[in-house]
Amino acid sequence: xxxxxxxxxxxxxxxxxxxxxxxxxxxxxxxxxxxxxxxxxxxxxxxxxxxxxxxxxxxxxxxxxxxxxxxxxxxxxxxxxxxxxxxxxxxxxxxxxxxxxxxxxxxxxxxxxxxxxxxxxxxxxxxxxxxxxxxxxxxxxxxxxxxxxxxxxxxxxxxxxxxxxxxxxxxxxxxxxxxxxxxxxxxxxxxxxxxxxxxxxxxxxxxxxxxxxxxxxxxxxxxxxxxxxxxxxxxxxxxxxxxxxxxxxxxxxxxxxxxxxxxxxxxxxxxxxxxxxxxxxxxxxxxxxxxxxxxxxxxxxxxxxxxxx
Amino acid sequence: xxxxxxxxxxxxxxxxxxxxxxxxxxxxxxxxxxxxxxxxxxxxxxxxxxxxxxxxxxxxxxxxxxxxxxxxxxxxxxxxxxxxxxxxxxxxxxxxxxxxxxxxxxxxxxxxxxxxxxxxxxxxxxxxxxxxxxxxxxxxxxxxxxxxxxxxxxxxxxxxxxxxxxxxxxxxxxxxxxxxxxxxxxxxxxxxxxxxxxxxxxxxxxxxxxxxxxxxxxxxxxxxxxxxxxxxxxxxxxxxxxxxxxxxxxxxxxxxxxxxxxxxxxxxxxxxxxxxxxxxxxxxxxxxxxxxxxxxxxxxxxxxxxxxx
Numbered sequence: 232x233x234x235x236x237x238x239x240x241x242x243x244x245x246x247x248x249x250x251x252x253x254x255x256x257x258x259x260x261x262x263x264x265x266x267x268x269x270x271x272x273x274x275x276x277x278x279x280x281x282x283x284x285x286x287x288x289x290x291x292x293x294x295x296x297x298x299x300x301x302x303x304x305x306x307x308x309x310x311x312x313x314x315x316x317x318x319x320x321x322x323x324x325x326x327x328x329x330x331x332x333x334x335x336x337x338x339x340x341x342x343x344x345x346x347x348x349x350x351x352x353x354x355x356x357x358x359x360x361x362x363x364x365x366x367x368x369x370x371x372x373x374x375x376x377x378x379x380x381x382x383x384x385x386x387x388x389x390x391x392x393x394x395x396x397x398x399x400x401x402x403x404x405x406x407x408x409x410x411x412x413x414x415x416x417x418x419x420x421x422x423x424x425x426x427x428x429x430x431x432x433x434x435x436x437x438x439x440x441x442x443x444x445x446x447x448x449x450x451x452x453x454x455x456x457x458x459x460x461x462x463x464x465x466x467x468x469x470x471x472x473x474x475x476x477x478x479x480x481x482x483x484x485x486x487x488x489x490x491x492x493x494x495x496x497x498x499x500x501x502x503x504x505x506x507x508x509x510x511x512x513x514x515x516x517x518x519x520x521x522x523x524x525x526x527x528x529x530x531x532x533x534x535x536x537x538x539x540x
Numbered sequence: 541x542x543x544x545x546x547x548x549x550x551x552x553x554x555x556x557x558x559x560x561x562x563x564x565x566x567x568x569x570x571x572x573x574x575x576x577x578x579x580x581x582x583x584x585x586x587x588x589x590x591x592x593x594x595x596x597x598x599x600x601x602x603x604x605x606x607x608x609x610x611x612x613x614x615x616x617x618x619x620x621x622x623x624x625x626x627x628x629x630x631x632x633x634x635x636x637x638x639x640x641x642x643x644x645x646x647x648x649x650x651x652x653x654x655x656x657x658x659x660x661x662x663x664x665x666x667x668x669x670x671x672x673x674x675x676x677x678x679x680x681x682x683x684x685x686x687x688x689x690x691x692x693x694x695x696x697x698x699x700x701x702x703x704x705x706x707x708x709x710x711x712x713x714x715x716x717x718x719x720x721x722x723x724x725x726x727x728x729x730x731x732x733x734x735x736x737x738x739x740x741x742x743x744x745x746x747x748x749x750x751x752x753x754x755x756x757x758x759x760x761x762x763x764x765x766x767x768x769x770x771x772x773x774x775x776x777x778x779x780x781x782x783x784x785x786x787x788x789x790x791x792x793x794x795x796x797x798x799x800x801x802x803x804x805x806x807x808x809x810x811x812x813x814x815x816x817x818x819x820x821x822x823x824x825x826x827x828x829x830x831x832x833x834x835x836x837x838x839x840x841x842x843x844x845x846x847x848x849x
Binding site: 248249413437438442510515516517520521523524526528529530533539 | 748749751764824831832838841843
């Protein structure tokens with residue numbers, strides 16, 4: 232049987248500095264720098280693939296590849312130049328089927344932040360190859376019954392989704408694409424995923440963010456999820472719209488807990504529910520021995536530049 | 541004018557690993573080990589003072605003092621032996637006026653945790669000399685006006701308190717002494733500091749914890765504060781009882797914000813209010829550029845053992 236901490240560690244699974252040893256991941260990565268600032272991490276096994284691309288590329292080479300870091304060549308300076316360089320690279324790698332991550336190609340641009348805010352944009356599915364920080368929103372809709380009990384609206388992901396098919400999910404969740412704000416993403420996803428109109432979705436309140444670092448078969452994913460709560464009247468029911476969600480369940484807290492501990496949630500969605508349960512006094516210092524470790528893992532410090540929205 | 545991030549950094553002011561350089565604090569400390577596990581940090585300037593004590597002590601010496609760490613001698617194994625060894629040391633240092641921290645002697649025992657939960661107890665005022673993790677509770681009482689606006693009950697510390705006299709404080713706050721649980725500390729302090737009886741204080745709900753590392757003139761203070769919210773009816777007013785609080789103010793959110801940014805709060809109490817404002821959607825991703833950095837600094841990962849309550 233899992234504990235809440237086990238579930239948190241399945242998501243926040245990149246080692247912490249005091250856990251580094253010769254065996255672990257940290258020794259298998261090098262930083263990706265932009266203007267001398269670390270903006271991502273690259274597996275050492277990716278370096279030969281990147282070197283090959285660099286050498287086959289018509290001069291000047293787009294990347295500078297050293298033993299201890301990778302960075303962009305000095306002729307790449309502007310948003311447009313950096314964006315184009317990464318686009319060219321990812322299109323070649325997609326064609327070559329060089330990385331499994333790119334098989335989930337989304338045709339969706341993600342912003343990448345550097346030392347002075349937005350640096351460039353790139354295809355979403357390529358971000359784990361460079362360990363780039365990505366951003367999303369997760370919304371938990373809940374109802375309070377007439378007896379004052381909380382119930383949560385939990386989504387079941389479509390079994391045809393490319394990532395985590397069939398797993399349980401928050402009511403609404405989605406990545407923050409280029410040019411969308413946090414709040415705009417909430418409004419857009421609330422309609423697309425749960426058929427919740429703007430006049431309802433705009434009542435969602437921001438209550439924090441979870442930050443963690445997950446390593447998956449696709450690569451290195453340091454992530455930020457802005458967290459929203461939305462109390463719904465008992466007669467407002469989320470409904471699937473865009474095919475990404477199979478159905479919604481309205482479950483009492485014990486059922487939700489059981490499903491989390493049974494590892495039925497998509498990993499980061501479990502973390503959002505655990506954060507909800509801490510803020511709503513369901514998980515407490517008295518009933519959860521790992522309360523402090525869970526709280527710090529839900530708010531991991533990322534050493535990469537982040538946006539100011 | 542300060543930002544919220546400036547205020548957070550005044551409290552969480554111990555450098556992070558990626559901020560280490562030759563100038564900074566990290567190179568001036570060595571770990572305090574217990575059974576090979578790091579439980580605290582000691583300034584290198586404290587080492588000669590500890591060596592002198594060790595040498596003057598009748599054999600066997602209580603401490604093993606190496607270039608890169610300090611630990612307890614192998615004849616000190618039990619809770620009682622460790623507790624007595626630290627007690628003897630601190631009494632000598634208090635007599636010698638060796639450390640300013642000990643001038644605030646409290647006659648209050650704090651628990652110290654090791655690799656297998658509680659390791660020993662020591663006088664509260666001595667903990668910053670060894671950079672030991674300490675624990676407290678902070679409670680924010682608030683009211684919701686008939687128009688739905690939030691107001692917060694803010695305490696003003698007595699001008700005769702040894703620490704942070706005259707600064708603003710949360711409604712109720714206090715350290716968790718040996719043998720008290722988190723919840724017992726809430727109930728006890730609610731009465732002692734704010735005259736709130738148990739039947740009211742027990743309605744306080746746990747909503748998380750803040751964790752940070754502050755360096756003060758007393759030494760190194762990695763701290764955990766369990767955070768409670770308490771919604772009070774408009775006619776229940778906290779009142780000073782034990783002389784630690786001068787008075788209470790019921791302020792609207794704008795007034796509280798202004799006082800935080802003017803740096804009128806005790807540093808960690810400002811962090812508790814900032815956490816409250818994030819959870820209550822007053823500080824949002826849209827209005828706070830440093831939202832993510834603030835959230836991770838409010839939940840700093842401590843590399844020391846912590847209790848399971």
